[in-house]
Amino acid sequence: MNIEIFPDVGAEVTGVDLRKLSTAEFEQVRTAFDQNGLLFFRDQHLSEDDHIALAERFGRINVNRFFAAHADYPQIALVTKEPEQKANIGGGWHTDHSYDHEPALGSILVARELPPAGGDTAFVSMYAAYDALSSGLKQTLERLRAVHSARHIFGAALDEEYAAAMKGRIGNPTAADQLSDPIHPVVIRHPLSGKKALYVNPAFTLRFDGWTKEESQPLLDYLYSVATADERVHRFKWRPGSIAFWDNRATWHFAQNDYQGHLRIMHRITVDGCALAAAS
Numbered sequence: 001m002n003i004e005i006f007p008d009v010g011a012e013v014t015g016v017d018l019r020k021l022s023t024a025e026f027e028q029v030r031t032a033f034d035q036n037g038l039l040f041f042r043d044q045h046l047s048e049d050d051h052i053a054l055a056e057r058f059g060r061i062n063v064n065r066f067f068a069a070h071a072d073y074p075q076i077a078l079v080t081k082e083p084e085q086k087a088n089i090g091g092g093w094h095t096d097h098s099y100d101h102e103p104a105l106g107s108i109l110v111a112r113e114l115p116p117a118g119g120d121t122a123f124v125s126m127y128a129a130y131d132a133l134s135s136g137l138k139q140t141l142e143r144l145r146a147v148h149s150a151r152h153i154f155g156a157a158l159d160e161e162y163a164a165a166m167k168g169r170i171g172n173p174t175a176a177d178q179l180s181d182p183i184h185p186v187v188i189r190h191p192l193s194g195k196k197a198l199y200v201n202p203a204f205t206l207r208f209d210g211w212t213k214e215e216s217q218p219l220l221d222y223l224y225s226v227a228t229a230d231e232r233v234h235r236f237k238w239r240p241g242s243i244a245f246w247d248n249r250a251t252w253h254f255a256q257n258d259y260q261g262h263l264r265i266m267h268r269i270t271v272d273g274c275a276l277a278a279a280s
């Protein structure tokens, strides 16, 4: 097995067949995941059962409450865009499940149908985002917590136009409106790597705890601009057989929507995580 670590974020693992990882290979993959927070694989041949079996080696599967599920495998969330649809799923910077009290560990995304060009996924590292800040701002952020929510994305308050564009693909107002908004540390001690990571994101973070939205937004916007600076963005070009496995506590991702008129189908399985502890 070879593991090539990228300078911006993530690592590509070659020389493995994810259908039959030996115990030693699995440990190597797991260590690479723990340390890098994002792994890419090429030329894999996972059936739906293989995909589920792989995810289960990393933890309990989180059956998605908001995405359309695979007809035969409820564990698999469908990330689909039909040729006639304009809006895509995940088309903005985010990390999955920060709206949960115990945010998911990560997701394994398998390419099933790809457009002839485009449809890349961009990734950034939340370790790099934290590291790029001044020591003064780091100290301030380490004392803060932030409120996260999914109700504005998946709930009844959903923008009508967006709800119509996403109909049948995402949304579950009943489940979303039952969620209570969690409060997470703004800088976490990553549960697997032990490193400090920035833990806010443009999709699900509403505001700093104890601050108004108006007070919070300028600082959040600044953090988002640092996190997504061009030199920190890794664009993953999908090919048949490609797989990305990201850690939701260490990275953000952004599905590019630049393939109008073409089909793109991805299968996503998300693995449960844990409550997050502050860095200090």
Ligand code: SIN
Residues within 6 Å of the ligand: 079, 089, 090, 091, 109, 120, 121, 253, 254, 255, 256, 266, 268
């Ligand atoms: C997602 O946000 O989970 C989907 C990413 C993608 O489709 O590339």
